[in-house]
Amino acid sequence: MANSTSTLKYVPTTCPYCGVGCGLNLVVNDGKLVGVEPYKRSPINEGKLCPKGMTCWEHVHSPDRLTKPKIKKNGKFVDATWTEAIDLIAKKFKEISDKNGPKSLGFQTSCRTVNEDCYALQKFARVGFQTNNVDNCARICHGPSVAGLSLSFGSGAATNPFEDVLNSDLIVMWGSNAVEAHPLAGRRVMQAKKKGIPIVVVDPRYSTTARLADKWIRFNPSTHIALANSMMYWIIKEGLQNTAFINERTKGFDDLKKTVEKYADCEEIHGVPLETVKSFARQYARAKNAVIIYCLGITELTTGTDNVRSMGNLALLTGNVGRPGVGVNPLRGQNNVQGACDMGAYPNVYSGYQACSVADNRSKMEKAWGMKEGSLPDWYGSTLTEQVNDAGSVIKAMYFLGLNPVVSYPDSNHVKRQLEKLDFCVFQDIFWTESCEYADVVLPGTCFAEKDGTFTSGERRVNRVRKAVDGPGESKYDWEIIGMVAKKMGLKGFDWKSAKDVWDDMRACTPNLFGATYEKMEKPESIHWPCPTVEHPGTPILHIGKFSAADGKGTMFGLEYRQPAEVADAEYPFTMMTGRVIFHYHTRTQTDRAAQLHYEVPESYCQINTIDAKKMGVKEGEKIKITSRRGETITRARISDDVAPKVLYMAMHFNQGVNNLTNTALDPLSKMPELKHCAVKVEKIAEAK
Numbered sequence: 001m002a003n004s005t006s007t008l009k010y011v012p013t014t015c016p017y018c019g020v021g022c023g024l025n026l027v028v029n030d031g032k033l034v035g036v037e038p039y040k041r042s043p044i045n046e047g048k049l050c051p052k053g054m055t056c057w058e059h060v061h062s063p064d065r066l067t068k069p070k071i072k073k074n075g076k077f078v079d080a081t082w083t084e085a086i087d088l089i090a091k092k093f094k095e096i097s098d099k100n101g102p103k104s105l106g107f108q109t110s111c112r113t114v115n116e117d118c119y120a121l122q123k124f125a126r127v128g129f130q131t132n133n134v135d136n137c138a139r140i141c142h143g144p145s146v147a148g149l150s151l152s153f154g155s156g157a158a159t160n161p162f163e164d165v166l167n168s169d170l171i172v173m174w175g176s177n178a179v180e181a182h183p184l185a186g187r188r189v190m191q192a193k194k195k196g197i198p199i200v201v202v203d204p205r206y207s208t209t210a211r212l213a214d215k216w217i218r219f220n221p222s223t224h225i226a227l228a229n230s231m232m233y234w235i236i237k238e239g240l241q242n243t244a245f246i247n248e249r250t251k252g253f254d255d256l257k258k259t260v261e262k263y264a265d266c267e268e269i270h271g272v273p274l275e276t277v278k279s280f281a282r283q284y285a286r287a288k289n290a291v292i293i294y295c296l297g298i299t300e301l302t303t304g305t306d307n308v309r310s311m312g313n314l315a316l317l318t319g320n321v322g323r324p325g326v327g328v329n330p331l332r333g334q335n336n337v338q339g340a341c342d343m344g345a346y347p348n349v350y351s352g353y354q355a356c357s358v359a360d361n362r363s364k365m366e367k368a369w370g371m372k373e374g375s376l377p378d379w380y381g382s383t384l385t386e387q388v389n390d391a392g393s394v395i396k397a398m399y400f401l402g403l404n405p406v407v408s409y410p411d412s413n414h415v416k417r418q419l420e421k422l423d424f425c426v427f428q429d430i431f432w433t434e435s436c437e438y439a440d441v442v443l444p445g446t447c448f449a450e451k452d453g454t455f456t457s458g459e460r461r462v463n464r465v466r467k468a469v470d471g472p473g474e475s476k477y478d479w480e481i482i483g484m485v486a487k488k489m490g491l492k493g494f495d496w497k498s499a500k501d502v503w504d505d506m507r508a509c510t511p512n513l514f515g516a517t518y519e520k521m522e523k524p525e526s527i528h529w530p531c532p533t534v535e536h537p538g539t540p541i542l543h544i545g546k547f548s549a550a551d552g553k554g555t556m557f558g559l560e561y562r563q564p565a566e567v568a569d570a571e572y573p574f575t576m577m578t579g580r581v582i583f584h585y586h587t588r589t590q591t592d593r594a595a596q597l598h599y600e601v602p603e604s605y606c607q608i609n610t611i612d613a614k615k616m617g618v619k620e621g622e623k624i625k626i627t628s629r630r631g632e633t634i635t636r637a638r639i640s641d642d643v644a645p646k647v648l649y650m651a652m653h654f655n656q657g658v659n660n661l662t663n664t665a666l667d668p669l670s671k672m673p674e675l676k677h678c679a680v681k682v683e684k685i686a687e688a689k
């Protein structure tokens with residue numbers, strides 16, 4: 001209990017982990033975090049939190065935090081002053097861009113940090129170097145959702161809020177393990193189940209989410225398009241499509257109808273018995289209101305954009321968009337992946353998705369940012385994955401804000417080789433990561449508990465992040481650091497004094513966020529964009545009456561099934577799938593510093609089917625070596641029938657782990673790498689006597 005001299009305070013803020021955006025109170029005693037308390041007024045989580053939310057304060061005061069800038073000198077990192085570090089970065093970036101032009105630089109921003117930081121970095125790239133080579137890690141997450149849903153519905157965002165599943169008559173969870181990855185969105189699904197709303201989970205793996213389903217449909221990994229096409233064939237064949245909706249609100253039906261004719265029965269591709277396909281198709285089409293919730297099982301494949309459009313096709317064909325209880329909802333991954341995209345940390349749009357290719361948008365931004373007429377580029381910038389692939393050739397210098405590519409990007413050995421080729425590289429993080437080794441300068445930012453700002457959750461809700469404690473040592477706000485480099489280069493418009501200044505800078509040039517003021521975010525429910533005017537109440541549900549596309553129509557597409565880039569063969573006979581566990585968040589810089597979370601999952605493991613383990617003589621918990629064409633990893637076997645024979649599953653959280661194996665092949669439309677599918681072989685490691 002607090003004594004009379006201590007200063008206990010509660011600071012309401014937003015969880016720094018997943019895109020659900022739960023509200024919580026940080027508990028501060030004498031300037032230090034001591035815990036987390038429920039924030040019951042948040043309509044998102046109503047005071048509940050998952051294990052990561054409960055422990056999100058533990059890493060903040062870790063002794064491992066970065067506290068000073070570091071510069072690499074003669075191959076060794078030494079502490080530096082801010083002046084030295086900022087001068088060096090300004091000089092190097094200027095030199096490299098003067099010599100090689102705007103396409104020689106790459107800027108990558110985190111989806112972990114606040115909107116204000118994301119806006120600052122893309123503004124710096126565009127104003128400082130006239131480059132559109134700026135991207136964020138949505139590229140390897142929900143990039144295909146942005147691309148696919150824009151094509152289908154005219155907007156790349158989720159159509160309905162999380163709690164709206166309670167208004168549904170059927171919930172389809174497709175390639176989403178929400179119970180582990182979005183637990184407080186998963187809670188809404190559990191509430192719906194209690195109400196008697198049926199739940200169908202479509203996943204090649206018997207996931208924790210599949211365990212709560214009324215029906216689990218196992219299909220072969222990465223055959224979504226074939227399965228969706230089969231379903232649509234039977235919906236049309238049995239006349240269950242919504243003809244009035246199709247005629248009034250959509251285009252592309254004939255193209256779709258023609259394409260799906262080839263997919264009447266393709267069990268040999270997707271592995272689902274015909275009768276199951278038919279009954280699922282009928283159930284979806286006949287439900288009064290059916291919602292599809294999907295996630296990375298859909299997106300992280302070289303067919304990602306088409307998989308997303310297949311979900312759009314299903315909803316448009318049956319009229320399941322544009323009212324409560326329906327829709328197509330990607331569960332956005334990171335706490336601020338929606339926001340990083342909204343802020344224009346994207347190679348073809350400014351904040352609020354204003355296209356860089358449109359001359360009027362460019363001249364508007366040039367005025368807003370005080371730039372010379374005609375100076376902003378119209379070209380599509382290099383994406384996150386392309387920047388890494390082009391490192392050393394086209395790309396000479398890179399700036400990484402809050403990313404750990406050595407662990408999280410596909411083919412770690414390739415990533416390391418590429419980073420080594422750069423002339424100059426900056427990492428700005430809160431911890432020393434595996435990637436920092438490849439930097440020339442490492443800068444200490446501040447974490448969510450140490451700064452003001454906003455995170456935009458997966459339902460387009462802009463939530464406030466509030467400073468509870470000071471950052472360690474000489475760490476600074478991330479936007480402040482970027483402003484320092486910009487000012488060193490003599491740039492105007494970076495003289496922000498607070499996070500609110502940055503937000504207002506952004507609002508002034510962003511129509512769909514103009515009305516989302518900090519004042520309006522004081523309410524526990526905050527505000528959903530689009531919110532064009534200060535009087536506007538915000539927009540929880542999209543596409544009511546009219547789609548966001550220019551012609552107001554939703555578009556159906558005839559899409560053919562394509563194989564993944566690399567499929568199992570005689571040499572590499574297993575299919576590796578990848579994903580998450582509830583206790584860790586990505587590269588574990590934060591969650592592994594929470595005692596309980598580390599205790600639950602201290603090291604990596606691989607799920608392997610009982611039959612395969614038996615054939616190989618591998619026992620539970622034994623070490624195995626897994627090899628792909630690109631690298632190898634050593635892990636422990638976890639034997640179960642959750643995965644099908646010849647299919648493996650590993651979580652992506654560990655260094656030297658599954659991303660040693662993964663494939664860099666890209667989805668042509670969204671440039672998403674095939675993070676969730678590659679071919680591998682497995683060997684038992686003989687235990688030393």
Ligand SMILES: Nc1nc2c(c(=O)[nH]1)N[C@H]1C(S)=C(S)[C@@H](COP(=O)(O)OP(=O)(O)OC[C@H]3O[C@@H](n4cnc5c(=O)[nH]c(N)nc54)[C@H](O)[C@@H]3O)O[C@H]1N2
Pocket residue numbers: 018019052141142174175176177178180181182202203204205207220221222223224295296297298332333334576577578579580581582583584585586676677
């Ligand atoms: N605990 C925790 N929660 C997180 C995160 C975290 O790191 N830890 N990260 C957040 C982020 S950024 C994101 S994007 C979300 C991700 O959230 P999810 O996408 O729900 O999580 P994943 O476990 O990556 O993958 C979901 C499922 O995809 C399946 N899958 C379905 N279809 C296919 C297929 O055809 N092929 C393959 N290979 N797999 C398929 C896998 O079996 C897995 O169960 O989670 C967010 N929440």
Ligand SMILES: Nc1nc2c(c(=O)[nH]1)N[C@H]1C(S)=C(S)[C@@H](COP(=O)(O)OP(=O)(O)OC[C@H]3O[C@@H](n4cnc5c(=O)[nH]c(N)nc54)[C@H](O)[C@@H]3O)O[C@H]1N2
Pocket residue numbers: 110111112113114137138140141142296300333334401402403404405408409410428429430431433445446447448478578579580585586587588589590652658659662675676
């Ligand atoms: N094989 C495989 N690979 C995957 C995936 C998969 O499913 N399978 N999922 C992919 C997905 S969906 C994603 S989103 C990516 C995630 O990949 P990353 O974004 O690279 O992973 P994180 O661990 O979240 O790394 C973010 C870094 O930001 C730092 N950080 C956190 N908060 C702040 C802050 O406020 N300021 C600063 N400066 N730094 C901060 C953390 O310490 C950490 O080092 O991984 C992808 N990789």
Ligand code: SF4
Pocket residue numbers: 015016017018019020021022045048049050051052053054182183184185
């Ligand atoms: S569900 Fe997501 S936002 Fe909510 S507490 Fe857990 S990690 Fe945080």
Ligand SMILES: [Mo]
Pocket residue numbers: 140141142333334337
């Ligand atoms: Mo993600």
